Amino acid sequence: MTEAVKQYLKILRDKEYRTKRVEGGFDISPLVENYEKHGLEIPVIRFQEMIKREIPILFENDPFGFHRYQKKMPTFVLKNGKESWRVLAGNITPNYARVIGQGFDRVRDEIHGYLQSADEEQTKFYHAILAHLDAITDLAERYRAEAEKQGCKALADALTRLPAQPAVTFYEACVFFTILTYSLRVCGNQHMTIGRFDQYMYPYYQHDIQSGKTEEELLETLELFFISLNFDTDIYHGIQQGDNGQSMVLGGFDRDGNSMFNELSKLCMEASLELKLIDPKINLRCGKKTPQWLFDYATKMTKQGLGFPQYCNDDIAVPGLVALGYDYEDALNYTVAACWEYIIPNCSFDVPNIQTMDFPFVINRAIHAHLADAKTFDELMQFVKQAVREECDVIIDRANNSRHVSIPFLSLLVDGCLEKGKDMTKWAAKYNCFGCHGAGIAPAADALAAIKSLVYEKQSLKKDELLAALDADFKGYSALQNELLNCPKMGNNDDFVDDIANELMAEFSGYLNKKPNNRGGFWRAGTGSAMEYVRLAKKCPATADGRNAWEPYGSSFSPAITTKLEGPLSVIQSFTKFDMTKIINGGPLTLEVHDSVFRNEEGEKKVAQLVRAFIELGGHQLQLNSINRDTLLDAQAHPEKYPNLIVRVWGWSGYFCELDPEYQNHIIKRTEFSV
Amino acid sequence: MEKGIVFSIEEFSVYDGPGIRTTVFLKGCPLHCMWCHSPEGQSFAPEMIRSPNGCLHCDACIKKGIELTGQPQIVKESAAVCPRNLIRQAGDEYSVEELVVKLKKNAAILNASGGGVTFSGGEPLRQPRFLNACLKALDGVMHRAIQTSGFSSPRIFSEIMKNSDYFLFDLKLMDPNKHLYYCGQSNAVILENYRILAASGKEFITRIPVIPTVNDTEENLTATAAFMKENQVKKVELLPYHKLTGSKYAMTGRKYAPEFDETIPPQLHPEIFENYGIEVNVL
Known part of the structure; x- marks a missing residue:
């Protein structure tokens, strides 16, 4: 772990960043002129007004920024006094890669092209998107200026090109990703999953390696990026703290059965192992052809007790999705939702x-x-x-x-x-x-x-x-x-x-x-x-x-x-x-194994063999938890001693001490007859 | 058909031999080691045990005992009145066939991992006819290991050895008097069986439960290493004593009262073995 990573991790763990926020949640009702239920006006105004009031928050050498300033979304109250429904879409893996690879300028060009022949409805829709792009561009510029002022050089430099231009380096691609997910959350979307990061970011990784960057340098960037995913998760969680949808899917197979687990996939696992943070939540696509070393390596994550990785079986998921009616290419590209639901990235609103x-x-x-x-x-x-x-x-x-x-x-x-x-x-x-x-x-x-x-x-x-x-x-x-x-x-x-x-x-x-x-x-x-x-x-x-x-x-x-x-x-x-x-x-099938099986490498290897056995038997999904009942009981009694104890809850990992007691008790109860 | 008394069958035991294993614990042991971590394996008779996890302390089980025997104890009938289903009998009778059928259900997974079955205890060699019949029935079905204190007649030991693939053999204490004091029996026959095993060419691992102040002295470990070297054994596994050892006593209604101070960390002294050319693995 480099000094920069340690420093960023410290900022995260101190949680001081949360004190820089304001409540937000101001009422946009007076600004709405032509209210139409489910229409485009509210989302646009809400986004513009929210972004307008965001103030750049940057820490020392902050590589990513885009931390939330206002905790709450703006509200909109109907004439009858009821607040308008704010829950939007979730459990989607958006096509980040397309926009990261295009830049806003080309997106705007594309939209202006479509506008030539658009009808009234379409025109409204395109203008709504343009309004969002303008608002983000404005905030990005304010971030650039602030980054320059505070000496966050890398970020200031990246923001001279982003988001107007496409990303070129791995770092820029990660910054662009941050801008997009930050914006999606300001829109009110929850549970936007990360998806096949190791696939769509791989070209940027390769670009950097070819231009002379070392694997260690890229690991540092990746770790900083992973840390950044853990900021502000208290604002956009679902039912419980930790349930925030940031699932990442690694590996898988292509149509010829070749493994798609690449150097970047490995690096993601390495980063997660080193950081021991609950985000991103690591899912591993595997199958009968997965080499044993990969199961062995993945088991090191299980050993850490984060509940990662969750295993998905390509041999079952892909034919299953095809049988339902998805195109083969789409099924091959599957990701998981916030927890484990199989979803198709980029092109679905399932x-x-x-x-x-x-x-x-x-x-x-x-x-x-x-x-x-x-x-x-x-x-x-x-x-x-x-x-x-x-x-x-x-x-x-x-x-x-x-x-x-x-x-x-x-x-x-x-x-x-x-x-x-x-x-x-x-x-x-x-x-x-x-x-x-x-x-x-x-x-x-x-x-x-x-x-x-x-x-x-x-x-x-x-x-x-x-x-x-x-x-x-x-x-x-x-x-x-x-x-x-x-x-x-x-x-x-x-x-x-x-x-x-x-x-x-x-x-x-x-x-x-x-x-x-x-x-x-x-x-x-x-x-x-x-x-x-x-x-x-x-x-x-x-x-x-x-x-x-x-x-x-x-x-x-x-x-x-x-x-x-x-x-x-x-x-x-x-x-x-x-x-x-x-x-x-x-x-998934959830299996709890006592943490004593991880006492040495021999035990770890046998856990990995157990995973393989499950996959070969035709299991579709597996969550494997390393658990020690005494630790959990002690943590319940003395939460102050276990600020970083992480457990798998239902489809995501969370800090044990932040869970409602009934979920804590369920996890403890699961260990009564566990092995 | 031979019958055996089994007090537990554990799937996915990872420290009882190569690969993924199912360990069958045979009930009854001629030794009484002061640090024994499975007290329910000591007696040959079936007994009732209550898991402490989740117990409501409603005492329905004890009341049943009073009702039936006049004594405040857990009896067989107590199992059916526990609202949390926490009471079970340790010590079920199995025929060879029943046990083999049960083990075969997991054979594919065990074999794929290079594992198999391990017979442990208690002392498995104390049910020799049942054990032998099981081993024969599993010949060619799965890898068969024996985890033993080595305390049995050399004739029985050799017979079992012939029908198994692997041994996990404990060497607890070299001094016969101390062995008698801490384990309830002299170690003469154990050492004799160890020599037989070492000379046989059968694959095995030597294990030492390292108990603070009891057998973690330089004197004992040196004597052990010398004895192993004399038998040309090149590998040892050390099992440091864990404080959780006593956790199962309450559920069997026994008191755990070791005479040694269990708060002292055990001294492993791997260098002693290494000096004798013996590779050390700590579990």
């Missing part, structure tokens, strides 16, 4: 998390409604499957009601919009699909397995007794609850329950996949839960797997947290029995 199938709830409801009538377990499963299909229909209806405000600046970064002269919220992107999470698949299958075993096979449990116990949340039924908890559970490589899980997934994905949505796109079923393993679970009464009412499910595609696990070998086999190409919206 909403991969628009709804959630709450499996335990839906199945519990079906059990209550139909258990009495079902003479056999097969009959019960027919009712259950019907309930899954009906819920899919409800989900489709609910999603069709969602609307978006116009987002012209993000539209500039999504292919197709500029050419069509249409905002992405008018479906100008190539893909406009909906993804649906599948939360709690394991506890739902466990509940059915318990019923199959005790009610139908052993016939030791009466239907009305079970229903009464569930209604009573097991109060007065502790022996029965215990018996239910000891029935076969998903995660222990037991076909008795795994087959039921497979049937649920087959029904869900078979029914929902490829169904058209109201945006010209299609539906995709997945295995994720996002925060719903806590949030929806809080509304789910007691279930027949022995789970108490309101208790959480496992996160995403994981065993129930009350399951006594045989161990990771059984877990990875249970969770790879289904053909995962068929349920490819995303949602």
Whole structure:
């Protein structure tokens, strides 16, 4: 780590930069003349007014700048007193590379070309983009002047050309990236993912190497850039601190099966290993052809306990996406959303998390409604499957009601919009699909397995007794609850329950996949839960797997947290029995391994072999966490001792001590039976 | 068919031999080492254990014991009344076939990693007929390792050795009297088996749990190194004592009261082994 990196890291860690901010959030209502719901006027005015009030903040030798001055976005109050909806698009990997490689001047030329033959609507759209470009250009100039004044030479120098001219060096490309993401956030966009940084930045990397820069110099630039991603994340997080969408996807394979893991990919991993920061969140694309050394190297990251990298399996994801309806080239280029949803970069406005199938709830409801009538377990499963299909229909209806405000600046970064002269919220992107999470698949299958075993096979449990116990949340039924908890559970490589899980997934994905949505796109079923393993679970009464009412499910595609696990070998086999190409919206298996397995290189190598085994079995996504229960408990009791303890939460890593207690408790609970 | 008593089966054990392994812990041990970290492996009889993690301290388990035996203890029936499902029996009976079927489910992963199964304990050699039958049934199915204190008759030791691929052999203390004091038995037969193993050409690793003030003296480690050299052994693994060792005693209803001071860091003295040309690996 160089001195410059250490210095920048210190500025970040001191958090003093946050004291330089003002609240912001002033009311732009008086400036709005022709209010049109979802129209272009509000986004333009809001952006202009916000940018106008931003004041350059620079630290000693600051290489990037573009720190937020105003914490809050401007507000706009409707005539009826309600504040206008501010949530915009998220979980998109924009085409940064195109603009970084063009510069604003050429973008403007292109737009002026389109304006020649534009109709009125298109003209409004183009002018909205131009207004954004002008505002950014103005702020960049103010930053340049300030950088010059304060002696931030590199930045001042870069800003003499950027953003008007295209970036030439790797450093300039990173500065340009910073300007774009800063601007997107000022527009109010959240969860803008970084995507395949190692691919679209590779030409700049190569340029620098060819012009004589050393790998060490580039590592320094990269590390400074990574540090810059960690500023201001307290302003633009999602549900929890840390949930900010800055996922980076490394590696992958091209159409001939050649590895695309390059020198820059390796450098990104090196930087992340050295810095130990929660951003960027590292995802590694891999497959059967991934060499063992790469798994070994990636395991060093797992060892650090950041929850990186998350593994994505190209062998499963690419054919799965193609089967859904994506073009092969687009599928090959996949990235992940803020957490793990597979998305197509540059050209899509998919909403991969628009709804959630709450499996335990839906199945519990079906059990209550139909258990009495079902003479056999097969009959019960027919009712259950019907309930899954009906819920899919409800989900489709609910999603069709969602609307978006116009987002012209993000539209500039999504292919197709500029050419069509249409905002992405008018479906100008190539893909406009909906993804649906599948939360709690394991506890739902466990509940059915318990019923199959005790009610139908052993016939030791009466239907009305079970229903009464569930209604009573097991109060007065502790022996029965215990018996239910000891029935076969998903995660222990037991076909008795795994087959039921497979049937649920087959029904869900078979029914929902490829169904058209109201945006010209299609539906995709997945295995994720996002925060719903806590949030929806809080509304789910007691279930027949022995789970108490309101208790959480496992996160995403994981065993129930009350399951006594045989161990990771059984877990990875249970969770790879289904053909995962068929349920490819995303949602990883989460495995916790005790940090003692990392005591030496031998242990590390075996963890890497475990990852390989998962990939070879056909698993689609894996989050591997190194965890020590005693450390977590101590951190909960003495947060002051662990300011930098990082844990993987549901699709992202966060500082343990900044999480709400219920998420902390869930992580601790996961370790009770962990290996 | 032979039956065995197993107190735990652990998947993905990474320090019990080459590759990814499943470790089968056979219950019962003739030694009683003062630092034993699996007290539930000592007795041959099944016993009930309660995991402390997540315990609500509702005492439903203890009340069941009082109800059935008049004693405040955890009994077999306690398992079914624990609302958190934290009580289990350590000591399940397995037939050879049951165990082999279970192990085979993971065979592909174990074999792909160059791993296999490790029989540990307790002292696995204390269930020789069951162990031998398992080893024979797994011949050609997966790599078979034995983790042992070496305390068994040389006849049994040689028989087991013939049917396995790898050994992890403990050398705890060289002085027979001290060995008797700290481990409950003399080490004569252990050293004899060690000689048999070293002379056999079978692949094995020597392990020393390094216990502060007990066996981390220069005198003991020098004697160990000399003995290893005499047997032409070139590699040793040192397992420094961890304070967590005592953590499982409470859940078996035992008290952990070592006579040595466990707060003193163990002295590893790798140089002693290196002077004898022995490569040291610390776990």
